[in-house]
Amino acid sequence: MTGYQHSSRILVALDCIIFGFDGEALKLLLIKRNFDPEFGKWSLMGGFLNADEDLHDAATRILFTLTGLQNNYLEQLQTFGAVKRDPVERTISVVYYSLVNIDDQDPLALKTHNASWIDLSNKPRLIFDHDQMVEAALRQLRYKAALYPIGFELLPEKFTVPQLQKLYEAIYNVKLDRRNFSRKIMATELLMGTGEKDLTSVTKKGQLFKLNKEKYQDYLNGYQSFLPEFTELSLS
Amino acid sequence: MTGYQHSSRILVALDCIIFGFDGEALKLLLIKRNFDPEFGKWSLMGGFLNADEDLHDAATRILFTLTGLQNNYLEQLQTFGAVKRDPVERTISVVYYSLVNIDDQDPLALKTHNASWIDLSNKPRLIFDHDQMVEAALRQLRYKAALYPIGFELLPEKFTVPQLQKLYEAIYNVKLDRRNFSRKIMATELLMGTGEKDLTSVTKKGQLFKLNKEKYQDYLNGYQSFLPEFTELSLS
DNA sequence: CCAAAAGTGTTACATATACACCCATGC
DNA sequence: GCATGGGTGTATATGTAACACTTTTGG
Structure with a gap:
């Protein structure tokens, strides 16, 4: 047997909520999309899971691509799986959140991806269900930071x-x-x-x-x- | 455009940790598998996500199939995505846990699926990464039950x-x-x-x-x- | 000299913990 | 009568919250 006979294969995305702190406010690293779909709108940094790639490795890769950082705090949050969450194609998204030192990143990588640090209080509306993702990440950060330093x-x-x-x-x-x-x-x-x-x-x-x-x-x-x-x- | 061009579609499974309580001990509803793969071994109840089905609905369906119960406490836990976690085919698994009243279920459905309630302290070794899933579910239950009733x-x-x-x-x-x-x-x-x-x-x-x-x-x-x-x- | 930032001390209150006694039922 | 399980009360300790004073530096 080479695989399961029944059931459909589905596209698996990863999205990453990246938190930073500038000494005053909590910030998010967001992308002003210079690619389709939803060109020109704000979103989280994301990507797709490869067939030969562990899920956590994929999240690490995506974070690295955007920030140039490795070995950061990176934790899986939740998986979003409504049928119509991505209008292009049925896609489920495994969401990770990361805590980074805002001074350590690679400015070139940020520029390439059209990314900027935005105060959480000034967060623009994001595409798809990314707003819900951020909300869930903040809740998780609050809980986690209460129990662990x-x-x-x-x-x-x-x-x-x-x-x-x-x-x-x-x-x-x-x-x-x-x-x-x-x-x-x-x-x-x-x-x-x-x-x-x-x-x-x-x-x-x-x-x-x-x-x-x-x-x-x-x-x-x-x-x-x-x-x-x-x-x-x-x-x- | 009908879909994303790049990246591979992947099989998405769901596994369900079902907790019960018999007045003395915390119990798990486990399956002694009467089907392949891993025939004869113990596992969690699981299934596959359909292309036209919300993720949470799929979890509800799987829980219903096994217990005959709907409207139970059902919460997403975590997604497991190591490349080789399922030896048959690359599959990621979105894990849910559920809390049910042990007296309410459908005995016939249990029998059909060869399921039984097992004391957490007597849990047999489960297939694949299901032991890790149970461990994570117990941790989550403990945390959640401390903050919410x-x-x-x-x-x-x-x-x-x-x-x-x-x-x-x-x-x-x-x-x-x-x-x-x-x-x-x-x-x-x-x-x-x-x-x-x-x-x-x-x-x-x-x-x-x-x-x-x-x-x-x-x-x-x-x-x-x-x-x-x-x-x-x-x-x- | 004054304002702002940083370091330390004390007290009151709330919450968790530890422990003792009484009552009802079945045998 | 007595063992078991179930209901209520009180003292103590621990930790949180509220609040005042001192020092240093830059302007």
Whole structure:
């Protein structure tokens, strides 16, 4: 037997929600399409699954093509499969989301694909069901960032506590108390001081920290939860 | 244009993890395969996506075929897409999990498909990557049941608080304090007394409750979290 | 000297946990 | 009477939330 006899083969697409953070707002990397279909409209970065390619590898490839980045945080989100979601041909789309350091990408690749970083609050209407995809990704990011310290994936290697706080404020769209936040983050032992100070800030007083990779792995492996109180915020 | 020119069409399967609860243990509805491939081995219930069928509809159809049930809790989990996951032909599988009341199903449909309810703790080795699928489903169930009161989907319409407690003990594999559990559940206002008592229990003292459907919807819509302290348990 | 950013300390409140007692039923 | 299962109450600990003060730097 060389294959299943019944049933139809279907086109499998992948779409990628790419989150970034510029120090103030949460951003999305979006494409102003310079190709058909839906030429000229905004969409997520996407592509098709090849027959000889693992699903996750395909997502990695698509992310690499657009950003020049590999080894980023990349997680499968959900698969969208309404019959008419793509008017050209019946296509199901496996959606991934990724967290990247906005400073690390390849500007040429972005230019080639006509991609730009857009504030989440200014997101244009996207094609097909891409708006729903973004909505689902944001929900997942909020949930995940409450239980696991994945927010660091959006920051440069060295960062200050107030920068980290701004990131969480952007993710959950809330204002946080500086003192409580600092105390809780320090209690996680996830940060290692570098001795350096952040000279770009106004007062040059911010201490730069690095992530403690070992502790980080412990948290990712789930021996303990990260910021349980944020789970409530994931529900909104 | 009638379709995308490039890229290959791929077979899309669906597999379904069906959870039940018999009052003591969490159970899975599994198939002892009376068909090829992997005749005689255990697997999840599955099927293929038709070209003219929404993905979620296909999952509903497969669940219905096996259990005779519709309108159950059914949620997409994840898509498995390793190239060699199915040795017969390259197939990606979109996995759903479902919560059913174990008393409600159609015994004939079960018999036809050679299906039986198996304690999660006695799960046999399953074909392909189905073991991983079950593992992921259990993790998702634990997380979800901590934030949303979906556990009720596994119980009959009327149930006692101790029964509900046993369910949560089975899901999280822990022992809970009777008094604290009762107080917390009552505080949610999710339960409505029926006035009846559970005459099957030894002391006939257990009060039977029904779910307050409106409150239930509120929780599902996420205006408040359900049992935040359980999120910690989801991580193990 | 003042404004803005960053670092640290204290208190009150809510929530989770641990534990003790009483009641009803069947045997 | 007593074992079992089911219902209710209270003290403690832990963690979250609310709030005040000090220091440094640039203008």
